[in-house]
Amino acid sequence: MSMPHAFSDPDFTAKGEPRARVTFRGLEMLWLNTGTLCNLACTHCYIESSPTNDRLAYLKQSDVRQFLDEAAQRNEPLTMIGITGGEPFMNPEIDAILEDCLSADLDVMVLTNAMTPMRHHREALLALNTRYRAQLSLRVSLDHFTASRHEEERGPGSWQPSIEGLKWLSANGFDIAVAGRTLWGESETDLRAGFAALFASESVAIDANDPQRLVLFPEMDETTDVPEITTACWQILDKDSQELMCANARMLVRRKNASTASLTACTLLPYDPEFDLGKSIAEAAHDVALNHRHCAQFCVLGGGSCG
Numbered sequence: 001m002s003m004p005h006a007f008s009d010p011d012f013t014a015k016g017e018p019r020a021r022v023t024f025r026g027l028e029m030l031w032l033n034t035g036t037l038c039n040l041a042c043t044h045c046y047i048e049s050s051p052t053n054d055r056l057a058y059l060k061q062s063d064v065r066q067f068l069d070e071a072a073q074r075n076e077p078l079t080m081i082g083i084t085g086g087e088p089f090m091n092p093e094i095d096a097i098l099e100d101c102l103s104a105d106l107d108v109m110v111l112t113n114a115m116t117p118m119r120h121h122r123e124a125l126l127a128l129n130t131r132y133r134a135q136l137s138l139r140v141s142l143d144h145f146t147a148s149r150h151e152e153e154r155g156p157g158s159w160q161p162s163i164e165g166l167k168w169l170s171a172n173g174f175d176i177a178v179a180g181r182t183l184w185g186e187s188e189t190d191l192r193a194g195f196a197a198l199f200a201s202e203s204v205a206i207d208a209n210d211p212q213r214l215v216l217f218p219e220m221d222e223t224t225d226v227p228e229i230t231t232a233c234w235q236i237l238d239k240d241s242q243e244l245m246c247a248n249a250r251m252l253v254r255r256k257n258a259s260t261a262s263l264t265a266c267t268l269l270p271y272d273p274e275f276d277l278g279k280s281i282a283e284a285a286h287d288v289a290l291n292h293r294h295c296a297q298f299c300v301l302g303g304g305s306c307g
Helices: 061-074 094-103 122-131 147-154 159-171 188-201 293-300
Strands: 029-033 080-084 107-112 136-141 175-181 214-217 249-253 262-264 276-278
Touching: 029 061, 061 094, 061 249, 080 094, 094 107, 094 122, 136 159, 147 159, 159 175, 175 188, 188 214
Parallel strands: 029 080, 029 249, 080 107, 107 136, 136 175, 175 214
Antiparallel strands: 249 262, 262 276
16 A cells, blocks of 8 residues: 655645644734736746736735625634735736725735836825825835845846835835845845845845844745644644644635635645635634645744745
8 A cells, every 4th residue: 555645635644643733713814815917927936926827816806895894794803914916016906905904994014026016006105105104014025135146036137126116115104024035045144134234225224133024934845855744743843833824814815717706724825725715704714734835844844924
């Protein structure tokens, strides 16, 4: 009899040990995937966003309103909206979506590459920041503190537009952060020092030593052999399952040609049908089996959190 493959059974690992699960404690953060279309095609994009990938269609303002209404009716502990893509500012309804979320008295964080698509929304962003300054933040993807390594990941010509966008956000008083990568094996100390020098030279108001302002993400590699997470791992690793984002967050997506939007377990698994949890918060309000290598590599062992 052949051994089962790793990450093939939601209840047991390949060794037959009970698989770890995460209990859902309520919707505290709702991620909105505005669509997988992007102006860039990055080398290591976990969601494979590109100018041609429309596997996740543009999220509609009506989709967002439906789930905000349900969260309010259910009295969910929702306080935070995370907006991701693709590039969110390519979605034609992004300004209306932002207005709805902010006017609902929710904090909103937008993940962006701060390039040309964002530039087209500068007037709307300035107006929103004037009205909702305490609620709105933007996190800019800047993979490295050098142009060469950033463009190694994001392509030629991608550095300067992102720098200009980041500087514009800083100069106009937006609440900003940067997301970097650990792709090149440098120490956290060296990465933070490099980004600190960059921020100082470009007059960007970010403290590189603040892990909330400079977020350094662990990598995800589909080819790497990753240990499965068992129920015993919580004690072995001295880790609380409630630290993982699937304990209090879900992501709203609209799949290509789908008639309605649906919720996934987290931002990292938009395509896997096992992690599509339903078309309402009520359907998605249950525990999640850590039955994917991203669960182990990024969240449990890597300590990553998109929020």
